[in-house]
Amino acid sequence: MTDLDDIPALMEQIGRRARAAAQRLATASPADKQAALTAAAGAIEAEVPAILDANARDVAAAEDKGLTPAMLDRLRLDRQRVAAMAAGLRNIAAQADPVGAVLTEWDQPSGLHIQRVRTPLGVIGVIYESRPNVTADAGALCVKAGNAVILRGGSESFHSSRAIHACLIQGLAAAGLPEDAIQLVPVTDRAAVGEMLTMTQHIDVIVPRGGKGLVGRVQADARVPVFAHLEGIVHIYLDAAADPEKALRVVMNAKTRRTGVCGAVECLLIHRDIADTIGQGVIRALIDAGVEVRGDDTLAGIDGVIPAQEDDWGREYLEMIVAARVVDDLDAAIDHIRRYGSSHTEAIVTEDTAAADRFTRELDSAILMVNASTQFADGGEFGMGAEIGIATGKMHARGPVGAEQLTSFKYVVRGEGAVRS
Amino acid sequence: MTDLDDIPALMEQIGRRARAAAQRLATASPADKQAALTAAAGAIEAEVPAILDANARDVAAAEDKGLTPAMLDRLRLDRQRVAAMAAGLRNIAAQADPVGAVLTEWDQPSGLHIQRVRTPLGVIGVIYESRPNVTADAGALCVKAGNAVILRGGSESFHSSRAIHACLIQGLAAAGLPEDAIQLVPVTDRAAVGEMLTMTQHIDVIVPRGGKGLVGRVQADARVPVFAHLEGIVHIYLDAAADPEKALRVVMNAKTRRTGVCGAVECLLIHRDIADTIGQGVIRALIDAGVEVRGDDTLAGIDGVIPAQEDDWGREYLEMIVAARVVDDLDAAIDHIRRYGSSHTEAIVTEDTAAADRFTRELDSAILMVNASTQFADGGEFGMGAEIGIATGKMHARGPVGAEQLTSFKYVVRGEGAVRS
Structure with a gap:
């Protein structure tokens, strides 16, 4: 057995296993990968009580630690959420x-026929926080794309993630795919994250999924490429x-449907x-x-509007709060977004x-x-079935990261004995 | 004027200018970019004597420094090479x-129409060694893709690169595009490279083009993403x-056409x-x-074959030398390549x-x-017109890196007041 206290040795072993599994996954048939995910969905449905028990332990510990209601909500599972997880796998x-x-x-004048063919990326490291469903989504998307994945969930969701992970492993085993995938x-030792961020020989890309603190640490410390x-x-x-009518409908939905999602609007710019x-x-x-509307000087005259401060521009509230500003024209709106935006989503x-x-x-x-x-x-x-996150960087993946974004490509070139002159 | 001795301040200024230029280049019309490159080609053709003079200074200094004949050959320009550079720009x-x-x-059931649209990457940093033509190729490919570029050539080709760069600037000016592009x-201070590798706010990707030492340093030290x-x-x-007949023709061409290119074969595996x-x-x-053929035990019996040592496997000679080994079957060939290859090119x-x-x-x-x-x-x-290098990594670009590989994408989503339920 591995010594769980020797984190570098443990992570090295996990990395080696992932690399070996990635090689097998890369040439796994579509049917086998499909079978693994379907079987995993079945296992989750069969293990609802065990998953909810594990989750109850996590929630109790989190309540003791005094986590915020929003964090507890992200952590908590119920029958419906577990069913949604299984449905996501089937999707x-x-x-x-x-x-x-x-x-x-395409064909070249030299007689070569060149194809650009999609390939897996290799080994993906996913570092996330309290949402246990990331275990299922990230695991499934990586396998779908022929990759092996190393999941490092938050300590808050440790037991929930283990229970879900056990179901994913059942799925892999049922399809004859390596469990190390x-x-x-x-x-839960944080040193494990540090190892992942520098394991360039065993991990090809890190996907951080969580709050600003986690993502910031990952981007600052990673030697492995990161999907920003x-x-x-x-x-x-x-x-x-x-x-x-469209303005009213779009803004109300964008702010109030759910305030805690990353696509929720945080700032209105009004011509x-x-x-x-x-x-x-x-x-x-x-x-x-x-x-709560925090408006600029022009809007502050409206009943109930609170005057905005400078730091309200470029702020992610994830709450029932929105900043609002009047702009002279489209150029001013574009300038504001360039200055304060995070390159995620604008409308x-x-x-x-x-x-x-x-x-x-x-x-x-x-x-x-x-x-x-x-x-x-x-x-x-x-239409991607699920996502592992929304990438705001411009390297490799961008926007919602589904299975396709977890791939690379290679060139396959065929000739009939062609030589270069 | 900038103090050329204060490297961090100098590079910061270059970075800011590049970022500003990238914003303008991103929306430059195809015609303007085309005009800039065509005008630059014309300027190179008009400035042949100046470029050759500058190159002669570099070559003389390199001879004094005792550079190898191969390095001198990479550095040296003549009328034909300068003409090829201009032709590359027109291409x-x-x-x-x-x-x-x-x-x-595609359309989604929600009524949304989603487009994935190609965008520039932003600011590219190119770090290269003695080949002066990289100045022209890299500059042109980056501009074609709507990017700004910061070129850092080797000290050996300093005067040659300056003369070529002056022509590129003439082209940008003629087309009304920002010269800072x-x-x-x-x-030539190496500290400038160190700054580039960590300027994450001003450079979006680093492309190292050169020998193992340069590329290794860049990959080890870069905080900016690198095209491996x-x-x-x-x-x-x-x-x-x-x-x-194909075997003979392909192998002879792959080894002897030019031994110094990265696509030259270095190891033969024979069933x-x-x-x-x-x-x-x-x-x-x-x-x-x-x-010179360095063969395994089986092949060492052939007249003139030199016995291979263990370090002949996985070695890049870039000379009239090739390693050769007998393998039992396709699996053994694949195993050998996985173990010793560099993920560049195999046939x-x-x-x-x-x-x-x-x-x-x-x-x-x-x-x-x-x-x-x-x-x-x-x-x-x-068929890419030119390349900035051959990427062997799997993130973002892979294989020959032309203008297309120097781009990213964004999603443009259109609705008619669509809201999410």
Whole structure:
């Protein structure tokens, strides 16, 4: 048995096993991977009581530690959430297999036929916090893409994650795939994270999923490439040519449907020409719905609006609070977003196609929306089955990270004895 | 004026300028970028004497320093090489503009229409050694993809690179694009490289182009993401079902056409069943052509073959030397390549489609070839106009890195007031 106290040795062993499993996963058939995920879903459904028991232990410990209600909510599982987890696995199983797909192909004058073929990335390290469902989603997406994965969940969800992980392993075993394809780090020691961040020989990419503190630490310390994932400082710009009804509907949904998701809007930018009409109507509706609106000087005159401070711009509330500012025109809106945004998701509400085109062309966030709620920023809503997170960086993956984004490619070149002159 | 001795301040200023230029380049029209590259090609053609003078200074200094003939050859320019540089720029100018291309699009049941649109990466840092033509190629490819670039050439090619850079700047100016889009670090102090590797706020990706020492240092020290670019430990496997004539032609070309390129073959793996026939013929032809063959025990019996040492496996010679080994079967060939390869380029010579399919499926090098010379591992031969290098990593770019690989993407999502339920 491994000595769980010798973290470097433990992680080295996990890394070696993952690398070996990745080699087998890379050539696993689509049917086998599908079978593994379907069997894992069945195991989760069969093990609901065990999973809920494990989760109850985590929740009790978290309550003792005085975690916030929001954190407890993220941690807590019930029958419905466990069923959703199993359904997510079946959904991923049903998606097209990304590995081996010919992305593009062409002939060269030299007689060569060149194909660009999708391949797995290798070994993915996922570092996350309290949501136990990440164990299932991340494990399944990585396997779907032919990768091995090392999961390092938060200490709060330790027992829940172990129970879910046991079901994933059952699925792999049922399909004859190596169990080491999905490993859960069996210790809560933070040194394990440090090892993962520097295991360049065994881990190909790190996906951090969690709050600003976790992501910041990962980005600062990692020697392994990271799929950058910043907070969602989401803006909606109500253009002079906004449709009043769409503006109201989109903003209300983007703020109040769920405030704790990264696609929730945090700042409204309102064109000066409609500030007194559409803008005021939207702000009143927000206040009526219980949202605290922190407005600039122009908007502060509206009943119930609280004056915004400088640090309200560029702030992720994840609560029933929104910042609001009047801008002179589209350029000013773009400037504000460039300065304060986090390149996650922004939306424009307008009937003016030229304005929409400039907004989507000149801004460079991962997701740019026109007349749609920013809460659609989600892998499921993009048709990816599930997501491992929303990447805000520009390297490799961007936006919702589904199975396809967890792949690379290679070139397969065929000739008939062709030589270079 | 900037103090050229205060390297951190100098690099910070270069970084800020690059970031500002990148914002303008990102929305530059295809016609403007094309005009800039065409004008730069014209400037190079007009400035041949100045470029050759500058190069003569570099070559004289390099001779004094006692650089190897191979290094001097990489450094030296003549009329033909300068003309090829200008032709390369025109070639890149004529390519399709990658920015703004819709990579894929689909509708969701929610009513959303989602497009994945190609975008520039931002600011690229290119760190290279003595080849002055990298200044032109890298500068042009980055601009084509809507990026700003910071070029840091080797001290040996300092004057040559400055002269070429001046022509690129003329091109940008002629097209009304910001001159800061292509900056050449004006000092040879190595501290400038250290700054570039950690300027995460101003540089989005580092492309190292050069020998093992440079690339190793960059990969070890960089905080900015790097397009990994290892040496080319290139293998050719002669299968039991190899066509004798193709085997001979492909191997001779792959080894002797040019020995100093990264696509040159360094190790032959020969199936036992054909070792005495095709294998022996190929080895004799190599020896006749002046290639030193370092063979395993089985091959050491052939006249003129030198016994290989353990460190001959996995070695990049870049000379008229090749390692050669007999393997029992395709599996053994794959095992050897997995153990000793650098994931750059490998080829199989066979008439057996199943063997070719297994070779290209089970190996995971950037380029896998069937019945073709490994010297085709080149952006130009892939139809990319030019390349900034051959990436051997799996993150973001892989294989020949042309303008397309210097881009990212974003999602543009259109609705009609769609909200999430």
